[in-house]
Amino acid sequence: MRLTMVGTGYVGLVTGTCFANTGNDVTCLDVDPAKIKTLEDGGCPIYEPGLTDLIEKNVKAERLTFTLDKEKAYRDAEMIFICVGTPTGKMEGDADLSYVMGAADDIGKVLKELGPNQEPKVIVVKSTVPVGTSHAVRDRIREIAGPSIPFSIADNPEFLKEGAAIQDFNYPDRVVCGVEDERAAELMKEIYAPYVRSGNPIFIMDVRSAEMVKYASNNFLATKISFINEMAALCEAYGADVGKVREGMCADSRIGSQFLYPGLGYGGSCFPKDTLACMAMGRNSDTDTQLSTAVHDVNQRQRTRFFQKIHDQFDGDLAGKKLAFWGMAFKPNTDDIREAPALTIMQLCKDAGATCVGYDPVAAENVAKDHPGLCEVCEDVYDTLEGADALVISTDWDDFKHPDFGRMKTLMNVPAIFDGRNLYALALMEREGFVYHSVGRRAVTPGAVTA
Numbered sequence: 001m002r003l004t005m006v007g008t009g010y011v012g013l014v015t016g017t018c019f020a021n022t023g024n025d026v027t028c029l030d031v032d033p034a035k036i037k038t039l040e041d042g043g044c045p046i047y048e049p050g051l052t053d054l055i056e057k058n059v060k061a062e063r064l065t066f067t068l069d070k071e072k073a074y075r076d077a078e079m080i081f082i083c084v085g086t087p088t089g090k091m092e093g094d095a096d097l098s099y100v101m102g103a104a105d106d107i108g109k110v111l112k113e114l115g116p117n118q119e120p121k122v123i124v125v126k127s128t129v130p131v132g133t134s135h136a137v138r139d140r141i142r143e144i145a146g147p148s149i150p151f152s153i154a155d156n157p158e159f160l161k162e163g164a165a166i167q168d169f170n171y172p173d174r175v176v177c178g179v180e181d182e183r184a185a186e187l188m189k190e191i192y193a194p195y196v197r198s199g200n201p202i203f204i205m206d207v208r209s210a211e212m213v214k215y216a217s218n219n220f221l222a223t224k225i226s227f228i229n230e231m232a233a234l235c236e237a238y239g240a241d242v243g244k245v246r247e248g249m250c251a252d253s254r255i256g257s258q259f260l261y262p263g264l265g266y267g268g269s270c271f272p273k274d275t276l277a278c279m280a281m282g283r284n285s286d287t288d289t290q291l292s293t294a295v296h297d298v299n300q301r302q303r304t305r306f307f308q309k310i311h312d313q314f315d316g317d318l319a320g321k322k323l324a325f326w327g328m329a330f331k332p333n334t335d336d337i338r339e340a341p342a343l344t345i346m347q348l349c350k351d352a353g354a355t356c357v358g359y360d361p362v363a364a365e366n367v368a369k370d371h372p373g374l375c376e377v378c379e380d381v382y383d384t385l386e387g388a389d390a391l392v393i394s395t396d397w398d399d400f401k402h403p404d405f406g407r408m409k410t411l412m413n414v415p416a417i418f419d420g421r422n423l424y425a426l427a428l429m430e431r432e433g434f435v436y437h438s439v440g441r442r443a444v445t446p447g448a449v450t451a
């Protein structure tokens, strides 16, 4: 099938490449000339494991092309997937739909030029959008193209995770398609057939429900994270160990163990904005969304609580202190730094007078580019520790799981670790002689008598 992806970000580029890999003829369109140039030169504008090789393979097979030319991208496509960003807008958490509606405008113009005798295209909204948006896209295209132009609208939320995006796309737990006509349903089933061969379901439903599935899923996962972080705070207050509490709790098959790791709270380009968008949908419809509001508040507080631990360690005086940060991406295996907790905590430390030095295996370049002056970026993980008054572990990259503690102590001014990801056993930290603060567990202070 001839497909066009609108937007070559994490979703559009992965989706387009994976669809090309099953034999479709895919055009990836973007408005960012730098991204298209990188792709045309054989590079990849984002870090996603396995993606560069898969792009190369499909470009060679002449099934995958990149363009800035909207007219060309839209004209020949049988299905158009809108995969542009829907960040938080300026209005109290409402999703900014300007990119989605911008794409609708472009598509409407091309459809108008093609006239009433064209084969009807299916326009698929893949971006995460508030309920009703796909219908607004349909109405905008209709308004621009005119009433005699045939096309149909669909909503197909994406559930891939950055860092495991190709695996998630190729082996989805489920595929959700919101459609308004039988033909769109059949085309969606056809295009996804290679990905649901092992019996994983493809759900065909109405457009509004499909849009809501995505928010309900992300909001639920965000709720689990805020829940365990709230329990972690209680563990700290009452001397329990959240690691043990987790084990005891997660053995219950009704509860399960995923997304129940205490830490610095969720970040990234989805959970924060999608929780806010749910709250905005509630506000806009006079529907109470107390739970979403609490989930968001707990998440924001998690960052300031952790900063407070650092602040308290230095008796409230961070002026002139040097803090090393390991990990700046919002989670491991991605270079995405949107809403990354590390950056919020760095900013709080910097505002309190500290200087920050950061290392990340793949996200450092983005930090230097998008947040100049926030921290000094190091290329080697141990270089961050020279003369450091404390280490903050902010992303649980594998690289940080078994460091050379002896070397760390010789480099650091003070052997203190603030571990936002609970990477190390308390007994190990005691043996190594570190001051050690983590999440939901007692603090380790060398010399102090512990129970």
Ligand SMILES: NC(=O)c1ccc[n+]([C@@H]2O[C@H](COP(=O)([O-])OP(=O)(O)OC[C@H]3O[C@@H](n4cnc5c(N)ncnc54)[C@H](O)[C@@H]3O)[C@@H](O)[C@H]2O)c1
Binding pocket: 006, 007, 008, 009, 010, 011, 012, 029, 030, 031, 032, 035, 083, 084, 085, 086, 099, 102, 103, 106, 126, 127, 128, 129, 158, 159, 160, 161, 162, 269, 270
């Ligand atoms: N990132 C994820 O892990 C993830 C997972 C599931 C769903 N989503 C959702 O998918 C959507 C896209 O997310 P993303 O992370 O891929 O975004 P992104 O910001 O990485 O990429 C969006 C791309 O769209 C391009 N663009 C904007 N307007 C355009 C236009 N008119 N024509 C062509 N290109 C245009 C931008 O230049 C950019 O390259 C969002 O709604 C997001 O919530 C993201």
